[in-house]
Amino acid sequence: MSQQLTNLESLRSALQSAMADDETVVVFGEDILDPYGGAFKVTKGLSTAFPNRVFTTPICEGAIVGMANGLALRGMRPVAELMFGDFITLAADQLINHAAKFPAMYNGRVTLPLVVRTPMGGGRGYGPTHSQSLERMFCGVPHLSVVAPTIFHDAGKLLRAAIASDGPVVFIENKLLYPLRQQLHSTATIQHDVLDPEAEYPTVRLRNFGAGDSADVTLIANGGVSRFLPSLLERLADEEIRLQAVLPSVLSPLPPIAPLAAAAADSGRVVIAEEGIATNGWGAELAARLYESCMGRLACPIVRIGAMPTVIPAAKHLEDEILPSETTILNAILKVLS
Amino acid sequence: MMIASPNSFTITHQLAEHFYAQMLLIRQTEQQFLELFAQGKLNGTVHTCIGQESSAVAVVNAMDTQRDIIFSNHRAHGHFLAYCGDVEGLLAEVLGREGAVCGGIGGTQHLHAGNLYTNGIQGGIAPCATGAALAEKMKRSGAITTVFLGDGTMGQGAVYESMNIAALWQLPILFVLEDNGIAQSTPKQQEHAGDLSTRAQTFGIQTFTADSFDVLALHQTTVAAVGLVRQQQCPAFLVVNCYRLGPHSKGDDTRSPEELAAVEQRDPLRQLELQIDPEQRQLIQQSVQQRIQAAVQDVLGRPFISREGKE
Numbered sequence: 001m002s003q004q005l006t007n008l009e010s011l012r013s014a015l016q017s018a019m020a021d022d023e024t025v026v027v028f029g030e031d032i033l034d035p036y037g038g039a040f041k042v043t044k045g046l047s048t049a050f051p052n053r054v055f056t057t058p059i060c061e062g063a064i065v066g067m068a069n070g071l072a073l074r075g076m077r078p079v080a081e082l083m084f085g086d087f088i089t090l091a092a093d094q095l096i097n098h099a100a101k102f103p104a105m106y107n108g109r110v111t112l113p114l115v116v117r118t119p120m121g122g123g124r125g126y127g128p129t130h131s132q133s134l135e136r137m138f139c140g141v142p143h144l145s146v147v148a149p150t151i152f153h154d155a156g157k158l159l160r161a162a163i164a165s166d167g168p169v170v171f172i173e174n175k176l177l178y179p180l181r182q183q184l185h186s187t188a189t190i191q192h193d194v195l196d197p198e199a200e201y202p203t204v205r206l207r208n209f210g211a212g213d214s215a216d217v218t219l220i221a222n223g224g225v226s227r228f229l230p231s232l233l234e235r236l237a238d239e240e241i242r243l244q245a246v247l248p249s250v251l252s253p254l255p256p257i258a259p260l261a262a263a264a265a266d267s268g269r270v271v272i273a274e275e276g277i278a279t280n281g282w283g284a285e286l287a288a289r290l291y292e293s294c295m296g297r298l299a300c301p302i303v304r305i306g307a308m309p310t311v312i313p314a315a316k317h318l319e320d321e322i323l324p325s326e327t328t329i330l331n332a333i334l335k336v337l338s
Numbered sequence: 339m340m341i342a343s344p345n346s347f348t349i350t351h352q353l354a355e356h357f358y359a360q361m362l363l364i365r366q367t368e369q370q371f372l373e374l375f376a377q378g379k380l381n382g383t384v385h386t387c388i389g390q391e392s393s394a395v396a397v398v399n400a401m402d403t404q405r406d407i408i409f410s411n412h413r414a415h416g417h418f419l420a421y422c423g424d425v426e427g428l429l430a431e432v433l434g435r436e437g438a439v440c441g442g443i444g445g446t447q448h449l450h451a452g453n454l455y456t457n458g459i460q461g462g463i464a465p466c467a468t469g470a471a472l473a474e475k476m477k478r479s480g481a482i483t484t485v486f487l488g489d490g491t492m493g494q495g496a497v498y499e500s501m502n503i504a505a506l507w508q509l510p511i512l513f514v515l516e517d518n519g520i521a522q523s524t525p526k527q528q529e530h531a532g533d534l535s536t537r538a539q540t541f542g543i544q545t546f547t548a549d550s551f552d553v554l555a556l557h558q559t560t561v562a563a564v565g566l567v568r569q570q571q572c573p574a575f576l577v578v579n580c581y582r583l584g585p586h587s588k589g590d591d592t593r594s595p596e597e598l599a600a601v602e603q604r605d606p607l608r609q610l611e612l613q614i615d616p617e618q619r620q621l622i623q624q625s626v627q628q629r630i631q632a633a634v635q636d637v638l639g640r641p642f643i644s645r646e647g648k649e
Contacts, residue, residue: 026476052476058506063499066465067472070483073455074407074473093496097459098466106450107441 007155008178011042011117014156015079018163019050025163026053026071028064029081039083040119040178061090065116069098072114077163085120085172086129088138099168100144111166115159121174121224121275122307122323127314133224133276133307135172139252139285145201146252148172150226151180152192152204153249161200172251174224174275183230190233195259201250203259208237208244215244215267217333220260220286222251224275225305228326236333242267243333251282254289261293268299269336273329278306303332350554354613355622357399357553360423361391361607362626364416367425368584370630371415371432371446375588379638380432384446387416389583392553392606393516394420397484397576400560407453407474407483409467413516414449414456417486422451425633435640442643453481461487461494464513468500471511475571482510482567490521492534504573505541512567513538513575516550518582523592538575550580551604554613581605 005013019025027046029038033056037044047054057064061082068078082088088095095116103112122131138146147162147169149155155173162169186192191207206229207215221229229245236243246263248255264270270290272283283304290302308322368388374380387394394416398408403421410417418428430438432446439451447458457463467485474481491497492515504511517534519526526534538545544566548559556578563574581601585591591598611619 055507058499058502060499060502062496063465063468063503066462066496066500067469067503070409070466070469070471071473072469073466074470074477076473076476078469093459093462094465098457098462101448101457102450102455105440105444105448106455107438107443109440109450110455 004181005156006179006181007149007151007173008040008042010154010156010182011159011173012044014159015043015046016049018079018160019046019053022077023053024075025077025079026055027079027081028055028057028068030057030059030083032056032081038081040175042117042173043081061087062094065091065094066098068114068116069094069102069112072112073102073110077113079115079117079163082116082118084130085118085134086132088116088118088134088170091116092137095138095144095168095170096141100141103167104143112168113163113166114168115162115171116169117159117171117173119173119175121176122312122319123176125314125316125319128311131312131319133274135170135251136276136281138170139282141252143167144252145169145250146172147201147250148174148223149177149249150204150221150223150247151177152183152206152226152229152247153202154182154184158201158249165200172223176224176227180227189237190230195246196255199255201255203249203255204247205263206233206245206247207242208233209242213242216242217269217271217336218263218267219243219245219271219273219329219333220264221245221247221273222282225273225324225329228329232326232330235330241333241337254286257289257293260286261290264290265294265297268297270298270302271305271329271332271336272302273305273324273332275324276306277309278304279309281306300336303336305329305332353557354554354610355618357392357395357557358610358614358619359622359626360395360420361553361610362622363423363425363629364391364394364419365607366626366630367419367428368415370634372588374433381434382445383587384415384432385413385587386584387413389601389605390516390518390550390580391416392550392556392610393514393578393580396553396557397514397560400557400564401482401484403452405453405479405481407467407470407481408455409463409470409483409485410454410456411460411463411486411488411491412447412458413488414447414486418449418451418454418456421454424451425630426637427451429633429637430640433637434642435637436643437637437640438643460491461496464497464500468504468509468511471504471509472507475510480568482512482564484512484514486514486516488521489515489517489519489526489534490529492537493529501538501541501543501573505543508572510567510571511573512563513543513573515575515577516580517577518580520582520593522586523590535577543573543575545575545577547577547579550578551606551609553606553610
C-alpha cells in the first residue's frame with residue numbers, strides 16, 4: 001500500500017514509473033549510476049532499468065541544469081539531480097535566466113518541462129555548505145515553480161506531477177524525510193484531509209480535533225519541519241489545544257490564498273514554520289499575503305519560525321541551536337495562544 | 339567539397355551572390371536599427387554584428403536549416419536573418435509592434451524562430467546547446483546543433499563544462515567562436531591567457547580555423563566542420579577570426595581611429611562585392627534596399643503590442 005512507503009521509496013518508484021511510462025524522460029546527476037545509485041539513493045536501480053536514459057555527469061551543476069534546459073527545449077522531459085541542495089547556487093543562472101525565461105521571453109512559443117530535484121536541509125552534521133534549505137532563494141522567480149513534499153504528501157505523486165508539468169520545477173526533498181514513512185490517511189488522533197484535491201500540487205490539512213470544531217491555532221508549514229508534526233499534534237491534543245496544520249506542497253508561486261486565509265481566520269492565531277532562514281523567506285511572503293487577505297480576522301500577529309540567519313554549524317549541539325525544532329514551534333504556538 | 343565540381347565557376351558565383359544578398363540584408367537591417375534608435379523610435383539597445391555578417395552567413399548556410407539547431411547570443415541579428423530572413427518579424431520585435439517574433443518580450447537579444455534560440459547571458463547557452471545536441475542524438479533525428487560564442491564568452495566556465503560533456507559523450511555539436519578580439523571594450527589580450535583557438539583541443543575536439551574576411555573560404559571550412567559533426571556524431575570547434583566594425587552596442591567604442599581604420603580594411607562585405615558582377619550587384623542592392631524600406635514602413639505602421647490577456 002502506498003501509505004506504507006517511505007518518502008524515499010515513493011520518490012524512487014515515481015522515477016521508475018515516469019521513465020517506464022514516457023521514453024522522453026531522462027535523468028541526470030552526479031554519481032547516480034548503479035551500484036552507487038546516487039548520494040541519497042533516490043535513483044538506485046534506475047540506470048540498470050534504463051541504461052540509455054540515465055546519465056552520470058561530471059561535477060558541473062550549471063551544465064547539468066543547462067543541458068536539461070536544452071533537452072527540455074527539444075521535446076524531452078529531463079529530471080536533473082543536484083547532489084546537495086546547497087549546490088543549486090551553481091545552477092542559479094540556468095534556472096533563473098534560462099529555464100524560467102525561455103517560455104515567457106519567447107512569448108509562450110516553447111515549453112520547458114524541466115525538473116531539478118535536490119535534497120535540502122540539516123540535522124545530519126554536514127556543516128555550512130551541505131545542510132542549508134535554500135529554496136527561498138528560488139521562491140518568487142517568475143515562471144519557476146518550487147515544490148516540496150512533506151511526509152503527509154504522496155511525494156512520488158508530486159514528483160510525477162512535476163515531471164508532467166510543461167514548466168520548470170525545482171523539487172525540494174528534505175534529507176531527514178527520506179527514511180520516514182508517508183502518512184497519507186487519518187489516524188486515531190490526526191485527521192488528514194486535502195484542501196484542494198484537484199490541484200496539481202495539493203495542500204494537506206492535519207487536525208488533532210474533530211470536524212465541526214474550530215482550531216485554536218493554525219500552523220502553516222512546509223517540507224522538512226513536517227517531521228515534527230505527528231508528535232506535536234499529539235502533545236497539543238493531550239493539552240486540549242486544537243491545532244490545525246496546513247501544509248502546502250507548492251512553495252512558489254504560492255497556492256491560491258483564499259483557503260489558507262480561511263484556515264488562518266478560523267483560529268485567528270497563526271504560526272508559520274519552515275526549515276530555511278525565516279528572514280526574507282517563504283513564510284515572510286506568506287505572512288504578507290495573509291495580512292492582505294485576512295488581517296482583520298487575526299487575533300494577534302503572525303509568528304514566523306525558521307533557521308537563525310547564520311551559517312549552519314557542523315557540531316550537532318550547535319546545529320541544533322540554529323535550526324527550528326519541535327520545541328521552537330511549540331513555543332511559538334504557546335506564544336500566539338497567550 | 340561542394341565547390342570542386344565541373345561547373346564550379348557558376349556555383350561559386352551563385353553562392354557569392356546568394357551570400358552577398360544575405361550579408362547585405364543583415365548589414366542594412368542593422369544600420370536601419372541604429373538609425374531608428376537615433377530617431378528615438380527604437381528603445382533599449384542593439385548589438386550589431388556589422389563586419390561579422392560573413393560568419394553568420396557562411397555558418398548558417400553550411401547547416402541544414404530544416405532540421406539543424408542554432409543557439410546564439412546577444413549579437414544574434416545576423417544568425418537570425420541568415421537562418422530565416424524574417425526582417426519584418428525582427429523589426430517588429432525590436433520596435434514592440436504587432437507581428438514580432440517573440441511578442442516584443444524578447445527584443446534584440448532573446449529571439450526564437452524555428453530551431454533557433456538566443457539568449458543574452460554570456461555562455462549560458464553553451465550547456466543548453468549541448469543538451470539539445472544530446473536530445474537530437476537520442477531521437478536519432480540526424481540534426482546537429484551549432485552554438486555561437488564570442489571571444490569574451492570564453493571566460494565563462496559554462497563553455498568548458500559544455501565542451502567536456504560534448505566530447506565525453508560524443509555529441510553532435512559545433513562550437514563556433516566568433517573571435518572579434520574585443521569583449522565590449524576590453525581587448526582579448528587583457529582577458530585571456532594563452533590562445534583561444536587551442537581551447538577545445540584538450541578535450542579532444544577537432545578545431546577548424548577560418549577568417550571572416552573571405553566568406554566563401556569560411557563557408558568551405560564550415561562545410562567540412564559540419565560534415566565531421568554530422569557524420570562522426572561528435573563535437574567540433576570552429577574559430578572564426580572576425581572584425582567588429584561597429585561599437586559593442588551604440589556609442590561605446592573606445593578603440594583608436596587607427597584601430598578602427600585597420601578593421602575597416604577587413605570588411606567582408608566590401609571584399610565580396612569585388613567578386614560580384616557589377617550589374618548583378620546593383621540589382622541585389624536595389625532589392626535589399628526596397629525590402630528593408632518596405633519592411634520599416636510596414637512595421638512602423640503597425641500597432642504597438644498590448645499585454646492584454648497575458649499573465
